[in-house]
Amino acid sequence: MKNTSGFATKQIHIGKIDIPGIAPLATPIFQTSTFEFETTAQGANRFALEEPGYIYTRLGNPNTTKIGQKLAALENAEAGMAMASGMGAVTTVLWTALKAGDHLLADDALYGCTFSYFTHGLTRYGVDVTLVDFSDLEQVEKAIRPNTKVFYFESPTNPNLKLIDIEAVSKLAHERCPEAKVIVDNTFATPYIQKPIDLGADVVIHSATKYLNGHGDVIAGMAAGKADFIQECTLFGLKDMTGAVLGPFEAYLIDRGLKTLDIRVQKHCDNAMKVAKFLESHPAVARVIYPGLESHPRHELAKRQMKNGFGGIITFELNTTRERSAEFVNSLELCTIAVSLGDAETLIEHPATMTHSTYTPEALEEAGIGESMLRLSVGLEDSEDIINDLRTQLDRI
Ligand code: LCS
Numbered sequence: 001m002k003n004t005s006g007f008a009t010k011q012i013h014i015g016k017i018d019i020p021g022i023a024p025l026a027t028p029i030f031q032t033s034t035f036e037f038e039t040t041a042q043g044a045n046r047f048a049l050e051e052p053g054y055i056y057t058r059l060g061n062p063n064t065t066k067i068g069q070k071l072a073a074l075e076n077a078e079a080g081m082a083m084a085s086g087m088g089a090v091t092t093v094l095w096t097a098l099k100a101g102d103h104l105l106a107d108d109a110l111y112g113c114t115f116s117y118f119t120h121g122l123t124r125y126g127v128d129v130t131l132v133d134f135s136d137l138e139q140v141e142k143a144i145r146p147n148t149k150v151f152y153f154e155s156p157t158n159p160n161l162k163l164i165d166i167e168a169v170s171k172l173a174h175e176r177c178p179e180a181k182v183i184v185d186n187t188f189a190t191p192y193i194q195k196p197i198d199l200g201a202d203v204v205i206h207s208a209t210k211y212l213n214g215h216g217d218v219i220a221g222m223a224a225g226k227a228d229f230i231q232e233c234t235l236f237g238l239k240d241m242t243g244a245v246l247g248p249f250e251a252y253l254i255d256r257g258l259k260t261l262d263i264r265v266q267k268h269c270d271n272a273m274k275v276a277k278f279l280e281s282h283p284a285v286a287r288v289i290y291p292g293l294e295s296h297p298r299h300e301l302a303k304r305q306m307k308n309g310f311g312g313i314i315t316f317e318l319n320t321t322r323e324r325s326a327e328f329v330n331s332l333e334l335c336t337i338a339v340s341l342g343d344a345e346t347l348i349e350h351p352a353t354m355t356h357s358t359y360t361p362e363a364l365e366e367a368g369i370g371e372s373m374l375r376l377s378v379g380l381e382d383s384e385d386i387i388n389d390l391r392t393q394l395d396r397i
Helices: 009-012 040-048 062-077 086-097 112-125 137-143 166-176 227-240 248-258 261-283 299-305 322-331 362-364 384-393
Strands: 079-083 103-107 128-132 148-154 181-185 203-207 219-224 285-289 313-318 347-349 373-378
Touching: 009 062, 009 261, 062 079, 062 248, 062 261, 079 181, 086 112, 086 181, 086 219, 086 227, 086 313, 103 112, 112 128, 112 148, 128 137, 137 166, 137 362, 137 373, 148 166, 166 181, 166 261, 166 322, 219 227, 227 248, 261 384
Parallel strands: 103 128, 103 148, 148 181, 181 203
Antiparallel strands: 079 219, 203 219, 285 313, 313 373, 347 373
């Protein structure tokens, strides 16, 4: 594999494990908890990191190593790693990057459990946490403190699809706090659309449960960044702090999902664009938020920052009561009521009572997450069928 290979070639070939004499095309599942040492000296040397090689699956396994290498290649990062969930990735990375007395500065629109971990979890261990609107650089600048060690945000944000200028925030953060890390949750965009490291971020986090796997059958998380920091996250954050280890079988499934990442995400984007335009044209729809629409307040930034498309998630509000809005969702036939996103199936949910129920009503308002917002994860079905399902029920309103 050449370093100059394209995205599609990398997503298929990076990290290939050669097993002489058998030469399987697909990587076998190394379903083992531990690895044999030839001698006690070899075991000691591996623990001392003086000799490469596997020790115990909590510290590393060929299947997780392989997908870590793949994500690193796709994100243009030095190294990558896998964890048992997106929350496993968020907690592993932040337990590694922060200590008591440090300040975490984060955007106010976050996945509900990330919000809960920051505001109810990290604060219990002496980390100061401030949430501001990262789409307003002035607010970010004003909130910086001498002890700010991490700048954290999603873009687009879950669920209200706010866009944050990764390049501008990274520049400001590094100028003002040279030791701080800029950590971007790239779950919604995927590296096919957006590469935060190229824009100046230090670390990228993913809920690999979503597009990276893409098939709705795995919970997993990943991170990528500088090799020394990812090693610290692996040998301290994951090994000693969270233990959120991804199983070899789940890693195998992520590896398989990644082989088709570009074509899946491209179709999610194409379908979402059509569905967003349809929703915007329907009189029963009060508001549509989609980075690909000209009506998105940061559409120009979307065009600059997001390549190949604008993602598969649409957030919208209906011109009706909350009860009628719930009836609309309940009546849909093809669109399935479920949390999660990035799957082949189109999924719809109500953030205020589901994914973001960890927010108080005041925090929801502060973050610009409307009580009546509906979030649609546009799937890979025929766009006409998704639109027809939505149209049939919207016409009844
Ligand atoms: N980061 C983002 C942006 C997410 O959307 C999620 C999960 C996570 C991290 C955590 O990942 P997990 O541990 O679930 O793999 N988001 C979900 C959502 O919007 N619906 O269900 C889960």
